[in-house]
Amino acid sequence: MTKPIIALDFNDQQTALNFVNQFDESLFVKVGMELYYRSGPEIIYELKNLGHQIFLDLKCHDIPNTVGKALEVVASLEVDMVNVHALGGRNMMLRAKESIDRVNKDTKLIAVTQLTSTNEQMIQYEQNIPLTMRESVLNLATLAHDCHLDGVVCSVQEAELLTEQLGRDFLKVTPGIRLKEDSVDDQVRIATPTVARELGSTHIVVGRSITQHDNPIERYNYYKSVWEG
Numbered sequence: 001m002t003k004p005i006i007a008l009d010f011n012d013q014q015t016a017l018n019f020v021n022q023f024d025e026s027l028f029v030k031v032g033m034e035l036y037y038r039s040g041p042e043i044i045y046e047l048k049n050l051g052h053q054i055f056l057d058l059k060c061h062d063i064p065n066t067v068g069k070a071l072e073v074v075a076s077l078e079v080d081m082v083n084v085h086a087l088g089g090r091n092m093m094l095r096a097k098e099s100i101d102r103v104n105k106d107t108k109l110i111a112v113t114q115l116t117s118t119n120e121q122m123i124q125y126e127q128n129i130p131l132t133m134r135e136s137v138l139n140l141a142t143l144a145h146d147c148h149l150d151g152v153v154c155s156v157q158e159a160e161l162l163t164e165q166l167g168r169d170f171l172k173v174t175p176g177i178r179l180k181e182d183s184v185d186d187q188v189r190i191a192t193p194t195v196a197r198e199l200g201s202t203h204i205v206v207g208r209s210i211t212q213h214d215n216p217i218e219r220y221n222y223y224k225s226v227w228e229g
């Protein structure tokens with residue numbers, strides 16, 4: 001069982017490092033756009049030196065050549081996991097995978113399907129895709145699987161279906177994780193860590209429920225105990 005991934009959604013390096021330094025154990029952390037755009041690769045070097053595992057979440061989505069070149073740079077940082085948007089298409093994902101394989105095979109490459117802040121109305125009326133949420137996520141996940149990616153980002157609500165269709169080894173990295181007493185914030189497809197475990201998520205991503213809590217260590221330990229069972 002992997003550790004819960006803590007989303008370090010802070011806007012400067014020192015705040016992020018102060019946060020992780022409260023813990024006296026190695027963590028699996030996510031560096032997203034906010035922190036990376038401010039700190040650049042420096043934050044990755046610092047976190048690696050401290051012995052943490054890293055998911056670099058830059059959600060690349062562009063033409064195949066641009067994403068391929070960007071992923072070469074990202075793979076050279078030797079992080080554990082990176083992502084692209086599956087909506088970028090087959091050629092983009094194939095180029096991304098080629099870059100990872102060439103530069104650092106150990107980095108897991110996953111694709112975002114439908115963001116956990118998206119609901120079915122948004123797919124049908126904003127994206128104009130005449131599918132249910134489950135059909136759209138399965139369609140994008142199947143495309144990512146065909147491109148030999150390691151897995152996808154999806155919500156817990158689609159995890160079981162993806163395990164049935166694409167196998168247990170295909171990663172289901174699920175954000176939108178909350179405890180019952182937490183606010184929903186800007187998320188739509190949410191779940192507790194208990195349900196995530198029952199429905200077959202392979203990784204959970206938790207941000208504000210831990211980082212904004214009065215006692216992040218206690219909160220994290222609670223998540224870990226529920227998630228690990």
Ligand SMILES: O=C(O)c1cc(=O)[nH]c(=O)n1[C@@H]1O[C@H](COP(=O)(O)O)[C@@H](O)[C@H]1O
Nearest residue numbers: 007032057115116153175176205206207208
């Ligand atoms: O790729 C992601 O990590 C991601 C995909 C997605 O569909 N939904 C989603 O919330 N995320 C990220 O997961 C984290 C969730 O944060 P909280 O809502 O605070 O737990 C944020 O850093 C998001 O950028």
